[in-house]
Amino acid sequence: MASIHRFEDADFSIRSSLDGSTFAVNRAKLENGSYVFCDMFECCDRSENREDQVLDLHEPESTLSALLRLLHSPPAPPVQFLREPIGEKVITQLPIRYDLTTAIPLPVLRLLFYLTDKYALLNVLDSLKAHLLAHAPTDGLTVYAYGLSLSALGDMSYVASEASQYILPLPWYSLDEVKVVPTVADYHNVHRLQTYRVKALQEILVREELFPHGYGMCATHNTGAAAAWDRARIILARKVESNTDVAGEMESLVYIFQSCSKCCKAFTAAVEMLAYKCRRVPRRLDQLPDDV
Template sequence: MTLTWTTFICPKPDFKVRSLVDGATFPATRSALLNSDVFGDMFACCDSEKSGQQDEVLELQESSSELAALLRLLHDPPAPPTELPLEDKFQKVTYDPATVIPLPLLLSLLFRLADKYAINESVVATLRMHLRANARAYPLEVYGFATLHNMEWEASEASQYILPLASYRFEEIKLIPNVVAYHKLVRLQDFRVKAFRDLLLGEEIFPHGYGECATHVEKTTDSWDRQRKALMGRIECVTDVAGEMATLIETFNNCKICHKACTAAVDMLAYKCKRMPRRLNQLPNIY
């Protein structure tokens, strides 16, 4: 999929559209323009005997680059971004960057044109897919835009990538459009911190004595407890709890039983952490 939006070529034109800003004229196809309710209504109300002739010209108050993008949306709507293969069911979806429409183009131009000209809903749905595809790289921008435009699913998708709110500068936080949207993120991040702590406190290296090392049980248990207590005060909503505890594994290299028990405990912790809600729409109703 080509992402060049500043040029447009129509192979079989039967109409012309001209920019009132800089005078550029583009050949177009009337049937493609009907993907816009605005043009559809215009043709229905204002058709003349010259309808269908190539000397017809529609003048619009858009620059040539904006007009090219509009005509691209109507004649050759973008395909959805391509998802990359997942390694496991808990992995976050990623996309081929070459197939994703850049966020500045989406926010400053394409969504505006789609709204202004009431473009077909299927085209808008694809633009929203591209918005979600940008969430990992630009979570605050996507969250703010999606919230402002009542795109709840896209806002929720972006929420999982937002860092602890205190880590952002004031200028960045202003991308969040209102206090309600801010508070939703506070609740999500608070839930994750508390849940991480509960998981960590509940995970034992020898659960119910299973896999216990008769020689080192007390020493190994104490090491596990010290490590998780030290971690408790540093947990944030994006902390890799299992990864932090995994640094303990190598200290048990001299004992196969303890090493195996620590590896199993870390793996179980990682599994439980992956299952934890990470988006706004996953928060329990009672929270």
């Protein structure tokens, strides 16, 4: 038996020509939310008794349900976490992060983007973009590739650029995983970004001294403390990847300096300076210098 669904303020019916499922819908919401439905209704009888009118669509029940929910109750964006550090310039701000538990799952998003494109939906794209970006920290390559593939929906470069900062070092992916990237050029752009980041992070690391220009130097331990810092940064510089938390790695050496308050203060200042400088290194494709 075919299912019957009803939305609030229904005055029109949509029916699946595949399984006979019927949806009682609000015609105005369909007209105002979709160019396709707006054009369809231009050709329909505009009689007062709309409830007797039925529009057959060649979609299964599950797809129609998703489409009509989008039109009647567009999804709110996922919950956004507060960005830190608050007082810094935009270039050093940490990226926007969303609460993934409030985001639409990726498989469902694929369907919703497909419907948005097919039915030329209005007023839902920005929210869907935010839901897609919510998955970037945990699945950067997939979101990057999917953002690039959605160019038919308009400028999706923002999604691809935001996702690019979460892509793991490319050699970490299998051949099947990187096949999701649409073109060789798109793959190469990520490679350029990651190569630039590695070189920049290495350069910052090897130049950052524990006692810059002798500032904060400990008269008792300066030689040993500086040697320990230098040894650690040289070793780390050889292992830096595009996603390495350089300051975090160096901070793990705090136990070496804890016995001396002056050395510990200099160490903390050096790590904080490292963190600040590393945050200034381009993370996204849109931040990459043109001459790279």
